[in-house]
Amino acid sequence: MKIPFTSAAQAFAGVAFASTALLAAQTPPANTGAALFVQNCAFCHGRDAGGGEEGPDLTRSKLVAEDVGGDKIGPVVLNGRQEKGMPRFKLADQEVKDLAAFIHEQKKLAESQKGGRRGVDAADLQTGNAEAGKKYFNGAGKCANCHSPTGDLAAVGSRLVGLRLEQQLLYPRGTVASVVVTLPNGNKLTGKLAFKDEFHIGIYDSNGWYHSWPVSAVKFAIDAPADAHAELLGQYTDDDIHNLMAYLQTLR
Ligand code: HEC
Ligand code: HEC
Structure with a gap:
């Protein structure tokens, strides 16, 4: 498979939205903070609010630490910080409160997890x-x-x-793992890891093209120094x- 970078990104966006719909379907009260978060925020901040490619880790945010019932989170969500990549949302007061409650829950979870370390003041x-x-x-x-x-x-x-x-x-x-893939014919392809699960591995080559293979069809070595x-x-x-x-x- 060889498709340009942009359409690969769109394909990933499509996957994200498809699984969002799935999750929403499994979570009956669609207006809970968790469901709202998955629909609106997880794409950037990660499903567990722990940060993603596009948005910071909210469980370690100082603003979230100081928030009470949405009083600090609310204005950020309603006004956005558009020049910094945080869009604005039209949400009802109760929805903002539910979202804030969900984020606080995730914060507690993150802090209680083994190996999780609280930010220093x-x-x-x-x-x-x-x-x-x-x-x-x-x-x-x-x-x-x-x-x-x-x-x-x-x-x-x-x-x-x-x-x-x-x-x-x-x-x-902001670190990207680099990958060397060895094809069945012995050719090697070097690129940046785009995707990897049990079944497939995908990379962007140096020209920005996306390639993917079943993991069983190729050999690969992933180098993720930030590990x-x-x-x-x-x-x-x-x-x-x-x-x-x-x-x-x-x-x-
Ligand atoms: C398109 C990506 C994107 C989406 C979607 C998004 N955010 Fe953000 N968010 C960001 C970015 C980027 C920042 C950092 C802005 C900055 O540096 O000031 C941010 C910042 C924040 C902050 C402030 C954190 C801090 O410590 O200052 C909060 C709270 C927040 N987002 C909550 C949400 C919530 C809740 C939603 C869903 C309703 C949401 N965001 C959706 C990208 C996004
Ligand atoms: C095995 C290699 C390795 C070791 C050991 C290591 N780091 Fe790093 N570190 C990295 C990589 C890779 C990055 C991501 C580089 C980047 O973002 O450009 C990084 C990022 C950082 C950054 C952020 C730099 C930036 O410009 O944003 C700091 C600060 C840092 N490391 C400090 C440390 C300290 C302090 C130690 C020792 C306690 C340490 N590192 C040990 C590989 C390592």
């Missing part, structure tokens, strides 16, 4: 020890295996501030994070 970001952070960076943290304070992380402390920096440290986003961060999460203590944050903030 903005005030905490100043409490670390930069020297200790530097030591951890070059030593036990193994950060220096992949990063350099004068290379890729140069000026990271100006580029990303506060909670945004911490979010990237804990859960780097290292997920593994590291279990090892950081809160002190390590505070110290690292203090250190990273000195990289300006």
Whole structure:
């Protein structure tokens, strides 16, 4: 299969909407927060509000943390932030309240999950020890295996501030796994992972074309370097994070 990037994106959008309809059909009270969220928000923020390609993780949002019954979430939803990619929605007061309740529920869930780590408060970001952070960076943290304070992380402390920096440290986003697919005839194709489940793998090649195969028909190797961060999460203590944050903030 070879179809241009845009129609692949549309095909994915189609899949998303089809499964949305399915889920809505399985969830009888269509006006609950969960159903509203799946219909209107999940496409960007993820089904569990944990963030997606197009929208941030709402379970770690400061605004959500400060929200009471939709008083902060409501204005964002009703007005949007259109220049930043958040559209505006016409919803009734009760619908906004239901949505807010759902988001708060997801936040609680995310925080209770094993390996889930609560965001540190903005005030905490100043409490670390930069020297200790530097030591951890070059030593036990193994950060220096992949990063350099004068290379890729140069000026990271100006580029990303506060909670945004911490979010990237804990859960780097915007990284795309690269894939090498070996076809039955031995040819290799390199690209960016577009899709993968038990049965199919899809990639975008360097020209933006989408290709997909049954997983049984090809060999492939997926390289997702940011996975290292997920593994590291279990090892950081809160002190390590505070110290690292203090250190990273000195990289300006
Ligand atoms: C087309 C993608 C898209 C859709 C659909 C969408 N959002 Fe967003 N949303 C965004 C983006 C992008 C931002 C970040 C805007 C910014 O950086 O200020 C955002 C921000 C937010 C924020 C503010 C988070 C913060 O910490 O400042 C809330 C709350 C929110 N969205 C809730 C919702 C809800 C509820 C829905 C469904 C009714 C929804 N969004 C639908 C893209 C989307
Ligand atoms: C095995 C490799 C690897 C290790 C080890 C690693 N990282 Fe990363 N890190 C990555 C990748 C890949 C990204 C995503 C790069 C990107 O978005 O451009 C990333 C992203 C980041 C970012 C966001 C950078 C940005 O420009 O947005 C920060 C900050 C960061 N890492 C800090 C750390 C720290 C601190 C450690 C050690 C505790 C660490 N990393 C360990 C691979 C690694």
